[in-house]
Every structure is written in C-alpha cells, then in structure tokens.
Amino acid sequence: MADSHASAHHDDHDHGIAHTASVKVLLGTWGALMVLTVITVLATKVDFGPSLNLAIAMAIAAVKATLVILFFMHLFYDKLFHTVLVIGGLCAAALFVGFALMDSGQYQDSIRWDLDRAVQTK
C-alpha cells in the first residue's frame, strides 16, 4: 500500500492512528506561505502585462495551495486515495470550467438593448 511516505522524514512520526506533523514542518510551511503572500502582493506592483501578471499571481496561489494541502492537510503523509479524491475533485471542476468556456463566445452583452432595437426596426 503506497499510503505513507513518512519514513523519509526523520523528524516526523506516526503515532499509531495517523501521522503527526512536526513543529518544524508546521512553522516552515507557515513561513513559506507568509513570504509567498508578500511576494504575490509585490508582484502586482510590477507591470508584466495583464496576462503575465495574472499567471504569476495564479502560480503563486497554486504553490501556496499545494503547500497547505501537502503539509497542513497532511496529504503528503496520507493515504493515496485521499490524493486521488482531491485530484478528482479538481478535475471535475476543471472540466466544468473548460466546457463552460467552450461556449463563452456566445455571450453578447455588448448589445445595446434599446438602441439596437431601434436600429433594427428603422
């Protein structure tokens, strides 16, 4: 069963029912999250162009999310099936977004409702 990678971590220990996170990992994760928060704010002050700025912000957010999931949420030490669940949920959400975007070209709210109707019937 590929449930646990705990053996690689000298400081972490399993306490019988579940893995216990070490203080070092907790504080380290927390520090990294705080630093990344500062970086993400600073990154918006620099103009890389709207899409690149967005990409940077999202990449940082993704890194932060991964840190939270792996260490705060113990997924790194946890059962493989829980990872499958998270990834499955994200895939379903991605699917939802992707298919909905496929249809986004149809949205036309630029229509000036009243004006257009007048033009149309003139």
Next chain:
Amino acid sequence: MKNRLLSVLALVISVAVLAGPASAQTPAAEPPAAAEPAAEPKTPNVLWLEEIEAQPWNTGGNFWLPTPAAEEADPSDFMFYAVLGLSIFFFTGVTIATVYFVIKYRARPGHKAQPSPSHNDTLEITWTVIPTIICVFLFLGGWRGYLAFTAERGGALQIDVTGQKWAWSFTYPNGTVDNNLHVPVGQPVRLRMTSTDVLHSFYVPNFRVKQDLVPRRYTYLQFTPTRPGVYRLYCTEYCGKDHSMMKVRVIVHETGGYERYLATVEERSATLPPVELGKQLYEKKGCAACHSIDGSPRVGPSWKGIWGESAKMADGSTATVDAQYIKTAIEEPNAQKRAEFAGGQMTSYAGLLSEKEIAGLIAYIESLK
C-alpha cells in the same frame, strides 16, 4: 398459473412491439413525400392577411414526421429514419431474445438452471465494440447534417425575429412588420432572432429547424424552404402562461408571391383608415393576450370603454386615458401602471410600432368607448 402469466406477458410485449415502432416501419420505408394527403392546401395566390389567417396549415406527412418543406429536412430525416431502423432492429432483437429465453427457460417442475459460462470476454467485447462503431457513424452523420444548418449561405434573405410574451414579430428588409412569417420558396432565409423578455424558441416542424431566442443576444437560424404552403410555427421554449398560444404560421410563397405580399401589405397599410389599422394591430401584435375588447379584465385592463376614463395609478396619482397616456403606455408600459393591474408586466413596444401604428391603436381604442 405461471404459464398463463407468461402468455399474458408475451402478448403484452408483442402488442407493444406491433403498436409501437413496428407498425411504423411501413411508412418509414416509403419516401416521405409520397405520404402526402390529397387535401394539402395550395399556396394562396392573393395575399390578403385575412385569407392567410384563414388558411389551414399543412398537417400532412407520414406516421412519424410532418411533410418536409425545407432543405434542412433532408439530412435530419435521413438520420431519423436511419436511427429508427437501427432502433427497431435492436429493440426487436432484445425483446425477442428476452421473450424467447423467458419462455424456454421458465421455471417448471424438473427444470433447473443449466451450467453456462458466467462471462465470455469475446462476446462481451464484441457487443461493446459494435455499439461503439455504430455510435461513431451516428455522430458523424448527425454532425454533417448540423453543419448544413449552420454553414453561412450567400444571398440569404435576412429577416429579424423578435419574440416576446406571447407573440412573434417578423421584420422584413423593407421594414414591414408582421406576426406571421412569409418567405419565398427556394431562397435561403437567415433569421436574426432575439427576445425582449424571457427565452423563447423558434420551431417549424416541417423545416426541422429550431433555435432559442435569448434576451440580449442575437441567435441566428437558416433554412431554405423547398415547398410552398402554409406551415405552423411554434414557440418551444417554455415561456409562461400563453406559451401554447405562441403559435403562428409560416407562409412559403411561390416564386413572386413574397414580393406581391410585401407590396400588398404596404399598400394596404397606406390606405387603411387608422381605426382599421389599430384593429388589425390589436389582433396581430398579441395585444389580445392581455387586453380584451369586451370589458372583461385579463392581465391588463380591457380596452372597452377605457378611453377618457380617469384611473388611479399604482403610485397613487390619477391619470386620464388619452392619446398621450396610451402612447406612454405602449412605449413605457411600466412607467404608469393602473393600480388594479399593478402586478401585470407588459413589455415595451417602443421601436416595434411606427408612429402611424401607434396613432392607429389610439384611434382604435377611442373607437371602443
């Protein structure tokens, strides 16, 4: 007892099979056009509105499908009959196998389940792969037909369609507005459609075309009528109380008829006395859905005797029904609503009616006092 039950079941199944798809097989096999009833109405030569209203629509067709009347019907019908044949084949197969097994292996004294394999990979893979292949072909066929609908066609006659609760309005390139759709035979038609309130859907069964009308969007629909006649046009997206009344006619004119129709309408509306024009608009524009002319209240006030009345408004003020009031009520219906009809919602007709038409409606309401 079990035998009796069995025979009942078998009977039911066979009746279902015969009454259902099987009996349809005969007409399905015939070419669709051959199943026309003799009484199919001819295209009107004289295009007076009243006569068109009186024309019965084409109710022909075969057991399964109404008379095809546009190019779009061909790919659609082809796929329909193809899948129908396929369905009948599979359905018959499954049913016969089921009934046969049930009879043959029914429990009876001395009968036991015989050893048989619990699975058979070759067989199972076969009946996975065959449906897969069939599905691929069905998809491709359906997609090709759909592409034919959506591909842009040159030289199309563009008609603007507006749907609202619960009436259609068709605006022709020369500005004529009508509540029935008139199109010439043989020419591609492109509809630019939108709705002023909720979703509606444009559907002409004989053309096999359908498209939703979405508020604040334009949707487009194309078809090329191939057979002159009068057909029904339905709203098929549920839109409220009179959804089922949002039903008008499509008139496919013979060559030249469409132009004559437009000319006639123009001429008539130029010479029509305002009261007559108003009366016609009342019937054509869906006013009748909410306003009666006999004094009975519907969603909105009846027009009978309303002229000159001074009525209490929803905001507490009092207003007299005069020309100005009616004009406002048509263009900004919810600006000043009468207290007793405060719950009713009317959509604005601003831009949908010309000044002359509004004057006609005013004259008509005045004539009803």
Next chain:
Amino acid sequence: MSSQATASAEPNYFEVTKGFKSWALTLDHKRIGLMYLFGILFSLLLGGAFALLVRTELMMPGETISSADTYNKFFTLHGAVMIFLVIIPGIPAALGNIMLPIQLGAPDVAFPKLNLSSFYLWCTGAACLLLSIVMGSVDTGWTFYTPYSLDESKSGAIIPAVFGVFLLGFSSIFTGLNFLVTVHKFRPQGMGWFQMPLNLWALYATALMQVLATPVLGITVLLLFVEHTLHIGIFDPTLGGDPVLFQHFFWFYSHPAVYIMIVPAMGVVSELMTTFTRKPIFGYRFIAYSSVSLALLSFLVWGHHMFVSGQSPLANMVFSALTFTVGIPSAIKVFNWVGTLYKGDIRLQTPMLYALSFIIMFTIGGLTGLFLAILATDVHLHDTYFVVAHFHYVMMGSALVAFLGALHYWWPKFTGRMYPERLAQVCSIGVFVGFNLTFLPQFVMGSRGMPRRYWDYDPEFTIYHQLSTVGAFILGVSLFVVVCYLMVSFKKGRKAPKNPWGGTTLEWDAPSPPTLYNFPEPPVIHELYDYDDIVEDGDNGWVRKPRPAGAPPKEKH
C-alpha cells in the same frame, strides 16, 4: 437452524425500542430508510396526482379542467416532486439505506447521525417545496430556467421552492458521502471490491455522482435564491448576466442526476436478474465497470440539453460526440442482462416481472436517446413530446419500475411480511401496459412536432393525447393499488421467511426483519451469486444446504 433460534431470541429492529421518540431520533439505518420510504411513497402519490391532472387537462384541446396558468403549475409540481422527492432519493436514500449495510454485512452505515440529519434535511426540503404550493405555486418548470424564473412577481413561491431544492441537494450529498465511506470502510474480510453485489457497485457509482454533481445544483439554486432576495444579477440579462450560464450550471448537475436515478436502478435489476434466473449474472465485471464508467461519463455530456439554446457549434459538436459514449455502457448492461436469462431457471415473481419490464423499457428509453444525441435530429425533436416520452421511459419506465421491483424484492426482508403475490403480478402488468400506452403515442406526436409544456394543442394531436391519458389512468390506478396493498401487508401480510426468493447476497442471511445491528452473529461470506447450495424448503423459503465436511472451498470466479 441455529440462526433462527438466535433470531427469535434477539428482537428485530421494530421491537427493540418503541414510541415516537425511538423513531424520530433513531440512528438505525433501517428505520431511517423506512421513514424515507414512507415519505417517498407519499410523494409518489402526490406527484402521480399532478401527473393525472396534467393528463386530464390534455384530454381535449383547449381548456378541459384547468386554465393555462394552473396547468403550468401542475406540470412544474409533477416534475419537481417526482424528480427531487421521489426518483433521486427513491432507490439510494430509501432502499439503499436499508439494504446497503446489510448487503455489506455491516451493523450500520459509517455515519448514523449524518444519516439521520440527511433524512431531516429531506423532510425540511420537502416541506419547503410543498410550502411553495401554498405560497402560490411555481410555474417555471422543474428546470427553473432563467430569466423566466427571475420574475419577481413569483418570488413568494420560487424562494421556498429553490430553498427546498437546496436542502434536498444536501440531503442527497450526505447520503452519498455516507455510502461511499461505508462501502470503503465496512466491507467485511473476504469481500473484495469484486466480491461486492452489483447493487453495491451501482450505489457506489451513484454516491460518487451525488457527491460530485449535487454541490453544483446547491450553488445554482443558491444563486437563484439570492437573485430573488438580493437581485445579484449573475443570470439576469438586464443586469449584464447570462441566462444561458444558468443552463450550464443546471445541467452540470441535472445530467448526472439522470444517472443518479438510473444507475441504482441498473444495480437493482442486476440483483433481480440473477436471483430469479438462479444463476450468476453474466459478465459481472463488465456490469460493475459500466456502472462506474456511466458515473464518470455522466459529467461530460450535459451540453446535449442545450443544442438549440444558443450554445456554440463547437460545444454542440463535442457534447454530441461525448453523449454517444454513455450509450455504450448502457448497451453492455442490457446485453448482459439478456445473457443472464440464457439457460437460467426463470421465475416470474413480481420483482422479476418488473425487472423484465425494465429491460424492455430501458431499451426503448436508451435507443430513443440516440435520436436526441444526434445533432441533426435533436434540433427537430428538442423540447417536443419525443423528449418527454424518452425521459419518461428512462426515469419512470426504468428507474421507477426498478424501484418497484426492488421494493417488492426486499419488502419481505425489511418488513418481515409478504405482499399478496398474485395481485402484485397483476399490478406489475398494469404498470407495464399503462406506461407504454401513455408514452408510446408521445413519441409519435413528438416527432410530428407537438411541443412540450403546451396547455393547448392542434386537433391533429388529439388522438395521441387521448391514448396517453387513458394509459396514464391505467398506470395511476395500478400504482395506487400497489401502494395500498403494500400498506396493508405491512401490518397484515403473511410472515416472511428469511430468504423467500433464494437470494445469495448477505441480506438473505439476516433475519426478516433484521435485528438492531442486522446480524445476531457475524455473517459468513459466501461465494457471490452461487446458487448451488441454496434449496427451496416450502414455507421456510430457501435455505442454505450445509456443505459436507471436508469439501474443498469453492473456487472464486
């Protein structure tokens, strides 16, 4: 046998405690399931009554018994009650709740308190939905399409209705979550994934969909709720919102919802087919896989409800192609069921009659689905009676018929009473005939162009509508009789033996009715669907032959 002695020694779950409180606060999955069942049967009659009102109105063109407005409320309530209160919770929440732990050999579901709270969520949701009837009734259709459902003059009824649907959604999510964990964590030793009865596979696949799809319904109706209370405008075109986006949200849930209805039905039918043919199901693994693949594929196809909504041609193409993929696992299942009949020893008791009707009607429902997956024909058939007939074949002709089959199959187990067999057989044939008479004509009028949700219609459709109405009354009467005799047999029926049908899954090793924790002593896991050791024993039903000492253990398939 010793187990019978134990069964009489330990009180069954009805007797173990008494009084209102012992039911209202029970954590026993069987009691919760039974309460669900009564709620669902009541809703079934209510939804059926609305269906008959709809059909009566359509007996003649024009007004027959009700105005257009009232008719619109009838069909909306029929749809909403049947879908949210009957079919979706039908097999999983009621019968699944009762049978899933027993089939697993487990004492209860993983989270009994969550189970009870999801029952109360269901009750509250149902109450809200019914409250909307008092508040003026919703007339939007069960789909709540915007912008029609944004009409403020109807807020009074729409707000409780969508709130009710929100609660019902969460009830469904919690039930699903409970089942998933129960299947994962409560399988006994010796029961691997591929030793699970197919009903459990189906319930597992269903639960997966409930957990993944239903939240989207939750957020969608929540947004509709705030549209009405706060005018937030995400779906409101006058505020820049997109009404078609609502359809995407709605169908992202509601297409999987169709499979939430049908997949457990398939599971039940698999059980019935094997028990009443007295032989193992043909192609166990294919059926198990196809349940799960249906669950996953159901998320990829929602756009086929929107082919004419103004969706982009690209999306139409992709969704059409993907839609065909769901046809394949469905076809596999039908072939496997028919294959199971081959060389069996077929007993036409009531559950089997329902299972056979299921096969025939599901075949019709599935094949007519092909017409709607094909772009070129769907454009013609969309929103006509063809669609109405198609989904009734799937939801009613298949899902509800399987529910009835399952109800009769397990009724002796969880009530400890037999229902009147002969009457039940007659009723099952009544259901079959009535159903087909109702919906076969609708295919024809649909393909001839009769739009759905029409209060009035053209005279050319009169004959089809009349046939349909007659069929609906046959169906209605049959269902009513079914509910009546079940209620009577609940108190007065003949005492049921432990295993009246000769089933091999674990629930037939539990007493009828089961004890509080289902099994007085730990059940022995036998080879799945092994009918060799089970023999008929008169009034005692079927009993397991003791295996001769020293006989080699049977090889597992």
Next chain:
Amino acid sequence: MGDSHAHHEGGHGDDHGHGHGSPFIQHHYDDAKHQFDSGKLGIWFFLTQEILFFSALFVAYILYRHHHPEIFAYASHYLDVKWGAINTAVLIVSSLSAAWAVRCAQLGQRRGLIACLVITIVCAFGFLGIKYVEYTHKVHEGILFGRKFDPCVSSGGAQLITKKNECHGTKASQCVPANIDQMPEQPGWQVACKAYEVTYQGAGAARTEVSRAELPVCNMVSTGHGPPRAENPPCWEIQSNPNVCAPDKEGPTVAALVHYGDGRVRGSTFGIDLQCEPAPEPSADGDPHADVSHGPGFGQPLVVPSTTPSAHDLKVQASMGPPPEHTNMFFSIYFAMTGLHGIHVLFGIFVFIWLLIRAIKGHFTPDYFGPIDYAALYWHLVDLIWIFLFPLLYLIH
C-alpha cells in the same frame, strides 16, 4: 484499492465501548483507527464536494472576466489590497494554529490544544471583523451587487453622481448652481449648455432605467490663461465636447469636469437633455477632448491629460471616471464568492467553539482526536479558497 478493512461484528449495545480506549469510539466501528479512518475519508469526500460547490462561482468569475476584462480592472480598484493582504495573513496564521491543534491533540497536550483552538477562533473572528469593515464601507458607498450597484465614488476615488443621489455628504448641497449664460468668455474652453439637469447614464446597471439627478454647476472664474477655475470646489463644470455633442446625434452627450478642493480635475461624459452648440476650434494649448480614448459614448471616462501621461496615469485617470457598464457584475461575483466564503468561516467558528468546549472538558485523547483533524482539514480548505480569492479579486492589474 488496498483499504478494505478487516472487520468483524463486535459490540452490540451491551458491550458498548468495550475494548476501546476512548468512550467516544462508536460501537459500530472496530476500533479507534477504524473510526478515525472512516471519518477522515468522509471529510475528504466532503472537501471534494466543497471544491465543486465553489467551482460554479469560479466558472462565473472566469467567464465574466473573460468577457469584461475592463470591468474587472476597473472594479478591483474599489477593493483595498491592504485589507485583503491582512486577511490572507490572518487566515494563514489560523491555518497554522489549526494544524498545530491537531498535533497537540495527537500528542495529548490539552493546554496546547486549547491555546491553538483559541488562536484559531480569534483569527476567524478577526477575519470576519475585517470583512465587516470592508462590507460596511461598500454599503455606505453604494458599491453593491446587481441592481443595488450605485456607487458614490469611482474606483479611483472621484465622486460620482448616482442614480438615486443618496450618498452621504451629497455633492449637490456643496455646489452653487451658476447661471452659465453669464459666464465670461473662456480661452480654450467653451461653455455652451444652458440647463442644470442632466441625464446620467454612467454608473447604472440597467440602461433602460435612466434617472435624473440635479447637476451642481460650478461658478467659473476666468484666469486669463488656460482653463477657468472653479470658485467653489468640489463642483461640476459642464463642457461641450465636439466629439460627442454633435448636433446631428441623438441624445447629446456632454463632457463634464469635476473640480475638487485639492485642485484635481477629472472628466466624464454624460448624456444631457439640452441643446449643444458646436464648439469652436481648439486653442493652441491643445484640445483636451482629442484624447477621449474609447470613442464617444455614455459612461466613458474622458481623459484630460496635463502633460504626456504615462500608462499608469491613464489607468488611474480611467479609474476616476464613472464605472463601465455592468460593473455590477464584478460585485455580484465578489459578494457571492466572499459571502459564501464568509459563511464557511462562520460555520468554522461554530465548529471550533464546539471543539474548544469539548477540549476543555478533556474529551480528546491520542486515541480520539478525529473531530479536531476533520475541522482543521475543513478550515484549511476555507483558507485555500481564500488563497485563490485574494489575487483573483484584489490583485487585478
């Protein structure tokens, strides 16, 4: 899957709790680990469900941002990055304390557990407090969702005339209407309109709902060179605009400048119910209207450059104009997302208070700490969602 659990029927009522370390191990579980693992799997399924629950709002966000990048760019200036960042930090701290609480519970450190739970609860309240401050500000300024979007200020801080003119310290009372007819001739600027009432169509969401607001007009003082100066700022000065006030156009639009007390001048165009005269040729020091960047139209900001503006200046100036059409959509999504997230935070607070009470009672042992772990997992998910909401809502460039 390899997680099939060895399971045997033990414990029916009478031997309730027998053989388990904690009285909270329910009888239908084999042992503490079985109960813990089941609960953990359950909470992970629940979190998966939560992902899907939020996903629809992300779909709405992505679609509308895709359609209207300008709205998102404009509207995010309404949000204060400072508060967003502080809230992010607060949530991260609470996440740490929640994770630490699990550790404490696993190791049986009751005091540490209580302390961690208290920190988590305090942070959660802090988060909601800051959200309350932000929401209150938006309610006061009319920066709301859907139909209620009627802001008093532009996202850059310029005051706006609202549809209902209900803002606090309304501008109308501070301005002295002037008779424009008596204005002196101005070099470079032409005052040519003759009424005090304009039809404002900028900020409103619904185009069909046009409301009128009284326009406070400045008393202009000629300075002899350059534009005239307002006597009583802040106030509005009507300018004719040759780009948009052409006599052949329906619904003439008029350029208006806002003079602020601190000397800032910002421009906007508005539809107006009055006659416009053709403007004279622009003077030598440049025609300010030539820079109307988005062409004529209602609700477009009019950029009045003083020198050659940088891209950043233009952006700031754009944010001074009235909001683009449908800016309400941004706030619909903003309030939907942060509101739903806030409800989750609130729910988390209840859960943690309940856990705190149980921790004080000493319910949790190294054998039984599941609820702490599940609540912490839930809380991390709430944190995760905020990690995405923060850049998506506050940090739009």
